[in-house]
Amino acid sequence: MACELCETDGGELLWRGVQCRVVHVDEAGYPGFCRAIWNAHVAEMTDLAAAKRAHFMRVVFAVEAGLRALLHPEKVNLASLGNLTPHLHWHVIPRFRSDPHFPNPIWGAQLREAGALPAEIATLRQALAKRLSRL
Amino acid sequence: MACELCETDGGELLWRGVQCRVVHVDEAGYPGFCRAIWNAHVAEMTDLAAAKRAHFMRVVFAVEAGLRALLHPEKVNLASLGNLTPHLHWHVIPRFRSDPHFPNPIWGAQLREAGALPAEIATLRQALAKRLSRL
Numbered sequence: 347m348a349c350e351l352c353e354t355d356g357g358e359l360l361w362r363g364v365q366c367r368v369v370h371v372d373e374a375g376y377p378g379f380c381r382a383i384w385n386a387h388v389a390e391m392t393d394l395a396a397a398k399r400a401h402f403m404r405v406v407f408a409v410e411a412g413l414r415a416l417l418h419p420e421k422v423n424l425a426s427l428g429n430l431t432p433h434l435h436w437h438v439i440p441r442f443r444s445d446p447h448f449p450n451p452i453w454g455a456q457l458r459e460a461g462a463l464p465a466e467i468a469t470l471r472q473a474l475a476k477r478l479s480r481l
Numbered sequence: 482m483a484c485e486l487c488e489t490d491g492g493e494l495l496w497r498g499v500q501c502r503v504v505h506v507d508e509a510g511y512p513g514f515c516r517a518i519w520n521a522h523v524a525e526m527t528d529l530a531a532a533k534r535a536h537f538m539r540v541v542f543a544v545e546a547g548l549r550a551l552l553h554p555e556k557v558n559l560a561s562l563g564n565l566t567p568h569l570h571w572h573v574i575p576r577f578r579s580d581p582h583f584p585n586p587i588w589g590a591q592l593r594e595a596g597a598l599p600a601e602i603a604t605l606r607q608a609l610a611k612r613l614s615r616l
Contacts, residue, residue, distance in 0.1 A: 390557055392546045396539075403538050404531075411527045421567060422525055425560035429576055429584035432556060441564055449564035453586035 351433040352387050360471060361478035366402055368409055368478055370471050375446040375460030376439060377467055378417045380474070382406045384434035391426065391434065402434070405481060409438045412477040416470060423451065486568040487522050495606060496613035501537055503544055503613055505606050510581040510595030511574060512602055513552045515609070517541045519569035526561065526569065537569070540616060544573045547612040551605060558586065 350356065357369030360380070371379040382405050384394070391399050410422050419440030426436050441448055446460040485491065492504030495515070506514040517540050519529070526534050545557050554575030561571050576583055581595040 390545065390549070391559065392542055392549060392557075396542075399542060400535060400538070403535070407527055407531075407534060410525065414525070414527060421562075421564050422527075423560070423562045423564070424526065425558070425562070425586075427556075427558045427560070427586055429556050429558070429586070451560075451562055451564070451586065451588040453589040 349387055349431065349433050351383055351431060351435060356383050356435065357381055358471060360475040361481065363405070363481065365398060366405055368405065368474075370467075370474065372463065374462060375458075376452070377463050377470065378413050378419065378440035380409050380413065380438045382409055382436040382438060387433050389428065389432040389434065394434075402436075405478075406436045406438060408478060408481055409474070412474050413438065413440045415477070416473055420448070484522055484566065484568050486518055486566060486570060491518050491570065492516055493606060495610040496616065498540070498616065500533060501540055503540065503609075505602075505609065507598065509597060510593075511587065512598050512605065513548050513554065513575035515544050515548065515573045517544055517571040517573060522568050524563065524567040524569065529569075537571075540613075541571045541573060543613060543616055544609075547609050548573065548575045550612070551608055555583070 355369055357371045359369055361368045366382055366384050368380055368382050371381055373379045417440050420443050421441045423439040423441055446456050446458050447454055490504055492506045495505055496503045501517055501519050503515055503517050506516055508514045552575050555578050556576045558574040558576055574587060581591050581593050582589055
């Protein structure tokens, strides 16, 4: 079966390394939502050798640090699920008290209307990409 | 406000280290559900120094490896959310096609009845604890 994360970037590309990449996701109500995606089609973190696993997590934490510095979220949510797309990817989601699901997980019950992505989204993407370029 | 993860183990204790611990969670339909919990009250992974962060992830991945070896799940789900309990904890959830929410996240729509925890749960806990004792 075709894998979306093998065939496409999986979002707006912010940074690409040899082993993984970071994309920004278009998700109403979640202007800072990013994903770190392993480039090869691998299902589980423990399928990676320890050094690659550690490298991937350093990238995930660099995204978290960038989002915190730029957006000052109430909380950051990190998740590697992949039940439908078993190709390693980490959701990095800055959460705010006013977001559509807070304090529920974004996969839980929606509590508020989702606003459109703000016009400043291009600026946010540039700022994140700049921070990730130091990786 | 009182923090449940400061005041209690947060589940059936399988392993405790100086900086973090691993507990088994009583959750109907999810016999292998574990949590890795940082002992100190810290909200975000990027609040930890890089070496502590790496140590915590090694523990998370040891839980994943143990669960995979013992249960052979379809997929492992990893998540650090903490919107309600901002004390670092990782959900490590072995997922099966027959579980209550698969392929949805466990926070999404339930699709099937949840069975009670099997009688072999004590054996599973012992086997996991034994693997973690090598940490």
